[in-house]
Amino acid sequence: MHKIILFLLLLVILACKNDKTVDIPNQNKTATNLMATNGYIGDKQCAACHSKAYDDWKGSHHDLAMQVANDSTVLGDFNNIEITLDAVTYYFTQKGDDYVVKTKEINGDENTYIIGYTFGVEPLQQYLVDFEDGKKQVLRVSWDTNKKRWYHQYPGDTISPHDWLHWTGVSQNWNTMCAECHSTNLEKNYNVEGDSYNTTYSSINVSCESCHGPAQKHVNWAKSANGNASKDTYLISLDTQLNQMNSCAPCHARRTKLTETLEPNISFENQYILQNLSTDFYHGDGQIMEEDYVFGSFLQSEMYHQDVTCTDCHNAHTLEIKMKGNNLCLQCHEPKYNTPSHHFHESDTEGSQCINCHMTGKTYMGNDFRRDHSFRVPRPDQSIMFNTPNACNNCHSDKSPAWASQKIKSWYGNERADHFSKYLLVSSKASLSSEEISQVNAFINNLDYPAIARATAIDNLDIVTEDQYQTLLSRLEDPSSLVRFNTLQKFDVAPPELRVEVASKRLSDTTKMVRVAAAQLLTGLDLNMLTTLNQSDLTKAQGELETMLRVNADFSTGRLQLGDYYNKKKQYNEAIYHYQIALKKDSLLIPVYSNLATTYSQIGNSQKALETLNLLIDKVPEMSRAYYLRGLIYFELNKPDNAIADLQYAVELNPDDTRSLYNISTYYYQNKNYKLAEQFIKKAIAIQPGNGDYQYLLALVYKEQGKTDLSNQILQGLQ
Numbered sequence: 001m002h003k004i005i006l007f008l009l010l011l012v013i014l015a016c017k018n019d020k021t022v023d024i025p026n027q028n029k030t031a032t033n034l035m036a037t038n039g040y041i042g043d044k045q046c047a048a049c050h051s052k053a054y055d056d057w058k059g060s061h062h063d064l065a066m067q068v069a070n071d072s073t074v075l076g077d078f079n080n081i082e083i084t085l086d087a088v089t090y091y092f093t094q095k096g097d098d099y100v101v102k103t104k105e106i107n108g109d110e111n112t113y114i115i116g117y118t119f120g121v122e123p124l125q126q127y128l129v130d131f132e133d134g135k136k137q138v139l140r141v142s143w144d145t146n147k148k149r150w151y152h153q154y155p156g157d158t159i160s161p162h163d164w165l166h167w168t169g170v171s172q173n174w175n176t177m178c179a180e181c182h183s184t185n186l187e188k189n190y191n192v193e194g195d196s197y198n199t200t201y202s203s204i205n206v207s208c209e210s211c212h213g214p215a216q217k218h219v220n221w222a223k224s225a226n227g228n229a230s231k232d233t234y235l236i237s238l239d240t241q242l243n244q245m246n247s248c249a250p251c252h253a254r255r256t257k258l259t260e261t262l263e264p265n266i267s268f269e270n271q272y273i274l275q276n277l278s279t280d281f282y283h284g285d286g287q288i289m290e291e292d293y294v295f296g297s298f299l300q301s302e303m304y305h306q307d308v309t310c311t312d313c314h315n316a317h318t319l320e321i322k323m324k325g326n327n328l329c330l331q332c333h334e335p336k337y338n339t340p341s342h343h344f345h346e347s348d349t350e351g352s353q354c355i356n357c358h359m360t361g362k363t364y365m366g367n368d369f370r371r372d373h374s375f376r377v378p379r380p381d382q383s384i385m386f387n388t389p390n391a392c393n394n395c396h397s398d399k400s401p402a403w404a405s406q407k408i409k410s411w412y413g414n415e416r417a418d419h420f421s422k423y424l425l426v427s428s429k430a431s432l433s434s435e436e437i438s439q440v441n442a443f444i445n446n447l448d449y450p451a452i453a454r455a456t457a458i459d460n461l462d463i464v465t466e467d468q469y470q471t472l473l474s475r476l477e478d479p480s481s482l483v484r485f486n487t488l489q490k491f492d493v494a495p496p497e498l499r500v501e502v503a504s505k506r507l508s509d510t511t512k513m514v515r516v517a518a519a520q521l522l523t524g525l526d527l528n529m530l531t532t533l534n535q536s537d538l539t540k541a542q543g544e545l546e547t548m549l550r551v552n553a554d555f556s557t558g559r560l561q562l563g564d565y566y567n568k569k570k571q572y573n574e575a576i577y578h579y580q581i582a583l584k585k586d587s588l589l590i591p592v593y594s595n596l597a598t599t600y601s602q603i604g605n606s607q608k609a610l611e612t613l614n615l616l617i618d619k620v621p622e623m624s625r626a627y628y629l630r631g632l633i634y635f636e637l638n639k640p641d642n643a644i645a646d647l648q649y650a651v652e653l654n655p656d657d658t659r660s661l662y663n664i665s666t667y668y669y670q671n672k673n674y675k676l677a678e679q680f681i682k683k684a685i686a687i688q689p690g691n692g693d694y695q696y697l698l699a700l701v702y703k704e705q706g707k708t709d710l711s712n713q714i715l716q717g718l719q
Contacts, residue, residue: 039214040185040202046215049222054208056317062206064121065182066128069099073118075125076143076150085152086159090141092150101127101139105161113139117204119174119182121145123367124153128174134189134197136174140167144367153366164556164586171586175199176554180262181251184210187261192553192562195581211247211316212236213264236265238316241309245295248310249274253295254281258512258548269481270512274299276486277424277456284428285379285388285421286453288372291364297373299452300420308332329354344411350395357391379421380404386425420453427457434465441471444483451480458486464690476502481511488517496525500533508537512544519545524568553578556586564595572603590620594629606636624654631663640667658684662694669701677701692718 047054057063067073078092078099089104099115116136119126125143128136140159144151159166170176175197180186185202202209209215213236238244246268255272262271274296275281281290286300298304313321313328321328326338336342337354345351357378361371378391383401392404408416423443426436440461444454454475463469475487484506491502503521506514519541522530530538549565552558559582566575579596582589593616600609613630620626631646644667647660665681668674678701684694695714702711 038185038202039216040209041214041216041219042203043207043209045219046208050208053317056315057208060317060319061121062210062319065119065206066204067118068204069115069118069127070097074099074115074127075118075121075145076127077148081150083150085141085150086155086157088140088158090150099127101141106158107161109161115139119178124365131168133195134175134199136179136199137168138172138174138178140172142366146367151366155366164588169585170554170556173554182206185214188551188554190551190554192550195554197554206251209264211238211264238311241304241307244309244311249295252293254290254292255295256548257551258516258544260547260551267511269514273485273513273516274452274482276452276459276482278459279428283388284386284425285382286374286424286456287360287376287389288362288370288374294370294373296452300374300450301376303373303375305450326352326354344407356395360389360391360394376421377417377419378404378408379416379419380408381416382421382425388421388425420449423449424453424457424460427460432461437465437468441467444471444475447479451478451483454478455480455482455486458483458490461490463490464688473502476505481509481514484509484511484514485517488514488521491521494521496529500525500529504533507533507541515541516545516548523565524570556582556589556592559585560589560592560595563592563599567595567599567602572599575599576603588619590616590623593619594625597629597633601633601636606633609633610637622653624650624657624660627653628657628660628663631660635663635667643667656687658687658691658694661687662697665697665701669697669704672704674701674705678705 043054043057064073076092076099078094078101081090081092083090087106091102093100093102100112101115102110102112104110113129115127116130117128119128119138122145125145127139127142129139131137140152141150142153143149157165161168163169165171175188175190179188179199179201183201183204184207187200189198189200191197215235218235236243236247238247246266247264249268250262250272253268253272254275256275257272259271268274275292277286277296277300281292282296283289286297288297301308310316312331315322323331330338333354338347338352340347340352343352343354343357350356355371358375359371359373361369363369379388380390380392380401382388383390383393384405390401390404392407393399393401396404420443423440426432427440427443429436432440440457443449444457446454458472458475461468463472472487472490475483478484478487488502488506491499494502499521503518506518509515509518515537519538522533522538522542523545545565549558549562553562559578563575563578563582566572566578576596576599579592579599582592583596593612597609597612597616600606600612610630610633613626613633616623616626617630627646627650631643631650634640634643634646644664647664650660651657651664661680661684665677665679665684668677668680678698681694681698681701685691685698688694695718699711699714699718702708702714
C-alpha cells in the first residue's frame with residue numbers, strides 16, 4: 001500500500017514539474033496562523049467591549065491589508081482574461097474555488113500559478129503565490145481598482161525570469177519585503193544557511209493588536225472580578241506623540257531591521273535603523289523621491305517639532321483624514337492662511353488648498369499618489385540652483401523655476417525664512433569651500449534643526465579639516481541617536497586606535513542602533529586592542545550586530561553586509577560564500593563584485609579576482625573604480641602595462657581619482673622614472689593637498705631627483 005501511495009505522489013510531482021506549474025494548494029493558509037501565542041488573541045475578542053473602534057477599523061486598509069483569496073476578497077477580473085504587458089502574457093481564470101494565472105515569459109517559459117492571498121484593496125490590489133521553502137511571491141501584474149484593469153506598476157521594463165527584479169525573485173518576496181507590516185505578530189523565521197522561511201503570524205491582517213500590543217492580559221483583567229489592575233495596564237496607550245511614533249513608524253518608514261521580530265512598546269531606535277535623507281532615496285533638500293513611507297519626511301517637519309502626531313489628522317481606526325479641505329489644517333493654523341492674501345489663488349481652487357503647496361506628492365506603484373509629510377514652504381529658488389522640485393512648478397509646469405521664484409518674491413519679499421534644506425543641499429555638493437564647510441559644521445551642531453537632516457549632513461561630508469573632525473567628536477554626545485549613529489559610521493575607515501577610542505564612547509549607549517554602529521567600528525580589529533573596553537558591553541553589542549546582519553541576510557544588500565562583516569574578521573571563505581549568495585539574489589548589485597574581487601585577492605587568488613572584475617566591467621563599463629581595482633590585480637599578476645592602462649583609464653573616467661594617480665606614481669617611482677612619478681603625484685596632491693601619503697611619496701621622489709631641500713621641506717611639514 002505504501003508503494004502505491006508513493007507512486008501516486010511521484011506522478012503528481014512529475015505532472016506539476018512537466019507543466020512547470022507552481023500549484024501549492026491553500027492548505028497552508030491556516031498553518032501560519034498562531035492565534036493565542038505570545039499573548040495575541042485576535043481582534044474579535046476586542047469587538048465585545050470596543051465595538052465603535054472595531055466597526056471603524058473593519059473594512060479599513062489595515063483590516064484588508066492581506067486576505068485569503070476567495071470570491072469575496074479578489075477584486076481582479078479572472079473571467080478568462082488574456083493580456084500582454086511588457087512582453088509577458090497573462091491569462092486569468094478560475095478553477096473551482098481557485099484563482100489561477102497562467103504566464104508566458106519573455107523567454108517563452110509557460111507557468112501556471114494559484115493565487116493564495118490578496119494584498120491591499122485600493123487604489124490597487126496585488127496577489128501572492130505560495131512557493132517552495134516557505135516563500136510567498138507578489139505577482140508583478142496588479143489590479144487597478146479605480147480603472148478596473150490589469151497593469152504593470154512600472155511599465156516599460158522587460159524583465160527576464162532570471163533577473164532579481166522579476167516577481168519570482170527577492171525583490172518581490174513577501175516574507176522579506178511585505179509581511180511584517182501586513183500581518184500581526186509576524187515572525188519571519190528566516191534560515192540564513194538554507195535561504196528558506198517558516199514565517200508565522202497571529203492575524204493575517206493589521207489588527208488591533210498590531211498597534212495596541214497583545215491583549216490576552218487585558219482581556220483577563222476585563223473578565224476578572226477583582227479589578228486590581230488598571231484596564232489599560234496591559235495595552236499600549238497611543239495618547240502621546242512618542243508612543244504613536246513607536247507604533248506607526250515601524251511600518252511607515254524606510255528602515256533596516258535590528259531585531260528578528262517587531263515587538264510592541266519598544267522604541268523605534270531599538271528595533272530599526274531609519275534611512276537618512278540620502279540622495280539615493282530623497283531629493284537633496286529632503287523631499288521624497290523613492291518610496292520613503294512618511295516617517296523620514298515627518299521628522300523633518302515643523303509639525304513634528306510642535307508635537308503634532310498622526311491622529312491629529314488621521315482617524316486611528318478608519319485611517320481616513322478627519323476633515324476635508326483646508327479645515328484639517330485650520331484645526332491649528334489661523335484663518336488668515338485660508339485667504340487669497342496668503343495663498344494668492346482664487347478661493348476654493350486647487351491652488352488655494354494648503355496641501356498642494358505644503359504637501360506635494362508623487363505617484364508610486366503606478367497609481368498610488370502619496371503626499372510628502374515634511375510640510376515645507378515652496379522653494380523655487382532652490383530649484384534654480386539644485387534642480388530640486390517645488391510645488392509651484394508642479395502645477396505650473398509650463399513655467400520655469402525662475403518665474404516661480406520671482407512670483408514668490410513679489411508676494412512675500414526677497415528674504416526666505418531660514419530652513420535646514422539650505423545646509424542639507426550644500427552638504428551634498430561634490431566639493432565645499434571653506435566657508436561652506438563652516439556653514440555645514442555650524443548646522444550639524446545646531447540642535448534647533450531636525451536631527452534627521454543633521455545626521456544626513458554628517459553622512460554627506462568627506463572629513464578633510466580639523467574643524468570637521470572636532471564637529472564629529474562633539475556629535476558623539478548628541479541627544480539624537482540617529483546623529484550619534486551616523487557620526488560613528490564616519491569613523492569606519494579611521495585608524496584602528498581611533499576607532500577603538502570613538503567606539504568606547506558609545507558601546508554602552510542606551511540605544512541599540514548606536515551600540516550596533518559602535519560594534520561595527522571594532523569588527524576585525526586585533527583582540528589585544530579591545531582589552532581596555534568593558535567586555536560585557538562589547539559582547540552585548542557584538543551580539544546585537546550579528547543579529548542585525550543575520551536578520552537582513554535575506555536581502556541581497558544584507559548578504560553583502562554579512563560578507564563585509566566576515567571580510568573584516570578575515571574569515572575570507574565565509575565572506576566569499578555570502579558575496580556569492582548576494583549575487584545569486586541580485587546579479588546587478590554592483591558593490592558585491594568589487595568586494596568579492598578584493599577578497600579573492602586577499603586569499604591570493606588573483607585569477608578569480610580578475611574574472612570577477614571583468615564581469616563587473618561588462619556590467620558597468622564606465623565605472624572608474626572597477627578599472628582601478630583591475631589595475632591593482634594586473635600588478636599582482638605581473639602585467640604592469642595592463643595595470644597602468646587600467647589606472648589611466650580610471651582617471652580618464654574620474655579625474656578626481658587620486659588613488660589611481662597615487663598608484664601610477666608609485667609604479668614609476670619604483671621603476672626609477674622619477675619625472676613621471678612626480679607628474680602623477682602632483683596631480684593627486686592638487687586634488688587632495690592635505691593627504692599625507694601623497695606628500696610623503698612626493699618627498700621620496702624629490703629625494704631621488706636630488707631635490708633635497710624640497711624633500712626635507714615636505715617631511716618637516718608632515719612631522
